[in-house]
Amino acid sequence: MDSTFSFGVILAxxxxxxxxxxxxxxxxxxxxxxxxxxxxxxxxxxxxVADILIGVAISGLVTDxxxxxxxxxxxxxxxxxxxxxxxxxxxxxxxxxLIAFDRYxxxxxxxxxxxIMNGPLAGTxxxxxxxxxxxxxxxxxxxxxxxxxxxxxPCSFFSVFQPRYVLILSVGGxxxxxxxxxxxxxxxxxxxxxxxxxxxxxxxxxxxxxxCPSLRASGDLKALRTVAVLIGSFTLSWAPFxxxxxxxxxxxxxxxxxxxxxxxWLLGVGNSLLNPLxxxxxxxxxxxxxYQMAVGVKKKLMLLFFxxxxxxxxxxxxxETSCQxxxxxxxxL
Numbered sequence: 001m002d003s004t005f006s007f008g009v010i011l012a013x014x015x016x017x018x019x020x021x022x023x024x025x026x027x028x029x030x031x032x033x034x035x036x037x038x039x040x041x042x043x044x045x046x047x048x049v050a051d052i053l054i055g056v057a058i059s060g061l062v063t064d065x066x067x068x069x070x071x072x073x074x075x076x077x078x079x080x081x082x083x084x085x086x087x088x089x090x091x092x093x094x095x096x097x098l099i100a101f102d103r104y105x106x107x108x109x110x111x112x113x114x115x116i117m118n119g120p121l122a123g124t125x126x127x128x129x130x131x132x133x134x135x136x137x138x139x140x141x142x143x144x145x146x147x148x149x150x151x152x153x154p155c156s157f158f159s160v161f162q163p164r165y166v167l168i169l170s171v172g173g174x175x176x177x178x179x180x181x182x183x184x185x186x187x188x189x190x191x192x193x194x195x196x197x198x199x200x201x202x203x204x205x206x207x208x209x210x211x212c213p214s215l216r217a218s219g220d221l222k223a224l225r226t227v228a229v230l231i232g233s234f235t236l237s238w239a240p241f242x243x244x245x246x247x248x249x250x251x252x253x254x255x256x257x258x259x260x261x262x263x264x265w266l267l268g269v270g271n272s273l274l275n276p277l278x279x280x281x282x283x284x285x286x287x288x289x290x291y292q293m294a295v296g297v298k299k300k301l302m303l304l305f306f307x308x309x310x311x312x313x314x315x316x317x318x319x320e321t322s323c324q325x326x327x328x329x330x331x332x333l
Contacts, residue, residue, distance in 0.1 A: 004154065007262060008066040011058055018055030018272045022048045025276040028289040036285075039122045040106070043099045044279060044286070046126050050091040050133075051272035057085040058269060064154035078155035079141055085157075085269075087137025090173070092272055094129045096234055097177055100227050104184040107191050136173070140165055156261045166245035174242050181231045188224055229278050237271035240264045 026048035033041045060081050064073050073081075106113045140146035146165040148158070241264035248256045279286050 005066060008062050008064075010266070012062045012066075014266070014270065014273065015055045015059040015062065018269075019052055019059075021273065021276045021280075022051040022055065024290065024293075025280055025286065026052065028286055028293060029279075031293075032285055032289050039117050039119065040099075040102050041285075042122055042126070043095060043102055044283075046129070047092060047095040047099065047275055050088055050095055051275055053088040054085065054092060054269060054272045057081065057088050061085075061155060073155040075151040075160065078151070079147070079160045081155060082157050082160055083137045083141055085137075087134045089268070089272075090136045091130055091133035092275070093173075093177065093234065093238070094133060096230050096275070097180065098125060098129060100181055100184050100230060103227055104188055107188050136169070157265060158257050158261060163245050163249035166242060167249040170242040170246055174238060178231075178235060178239075181227070181234070185224070185227050185231060188227060192224055226278075226282055229282060230275075233271055233274045233278060237274065238268045241268045 026045055029041050029045045029048060032038065033045065064078075102117060105117060109116060140161050146162050146168075148160055148162060151159055241260060244256055244260055244264055248254055248260065280290060281287065
């Protein structure tokens with residue numbers, strides 16, 4: 001009971017942080033999109049929305065963890081909750097892949113990027129991403145093969161879904177996505193190295209200094225850094241849960257459910273907290289927009305405070321005000 005209650009408190013705290021921080025980043029990115037009309041920022045906004053939905057989804061599981069042991073969620077409701085969590089997580093992972101592909105395309109085809117990645121294509125990618133995510137999340141509800149034969153509360157992932165479902169997700173989704181990430185990064189690194197070599201040759205040849213090559217190299221490095229951090233956080237967050245789930249599916253007698261549901265699943269969900277922190281720290285535009293939002297809120301709070309608590313003028317200010325009134329009166333006379 002104590003461990004379940006503690007897990008519920010941790011889950012509730014994590015859900016609150018995920019929702020609040022991603023909401024702040026979503027507002028900042030939305031304001032940036034309004035200013036710049038950037039297609040890339042639309043993908044970042046979609047990632048924040050997907051992570052917010054993960055926070056909302058896991059907050060629905062808090063009730064089961066904090067309630068009495070006699071309380072148990074119905075099987076159908078539990079299945080819907082876990083399908084919603086899985087769909088939102090799949091949307092978050094697929095959006096990270098889309099962001100990596102977008103940065104890869106910007107480096108690979110810099111002169112054709114804005115022709116290729118236009119508004120209709122970006123909208124189609126986002127719509128298709130959500131469709132695929134919900135298909136992935138709700139597969140166990142349509143296929144009893146992936147459902148547990150018996151259900152005993154409280155509601156959790158493996159109380160309603162079989163480990164073989166995670167095995168299919170790993171083989172068909174996680175590892176191909178990881179290989180695709182590595183391919184994007186290696187090719188981007190190769191292109192960035194060629195750009196740096198060309199710039200070095202131009203400098204040695206005594207070419208006139210210009211800002212375009214240096215800006216291009218700086219943009220390549222930023223894209224490499226962002227993709228590297230996304231790959232690292234994605235892998236470290238979800239790999240332990242998925243690999244352990246594969247072991248559980250292969251070894252029916254192994255009882256790894258406690259470790260999977262108490263620690264490793266929580267680590268994977270924690271990736272939704274890392275994503276907004278990555279963009280708030282590494283993306284200068286997002287960081288500056290958050291700073292401007294904080295300054296604006298501070299000014300409004302200070303104005304509200306002074307309106308509610310007007311400061312009484314001191315003796316000197318009273319004398320100065322009186323002198324001004326007398327001077328103005330004499331001027332009128």
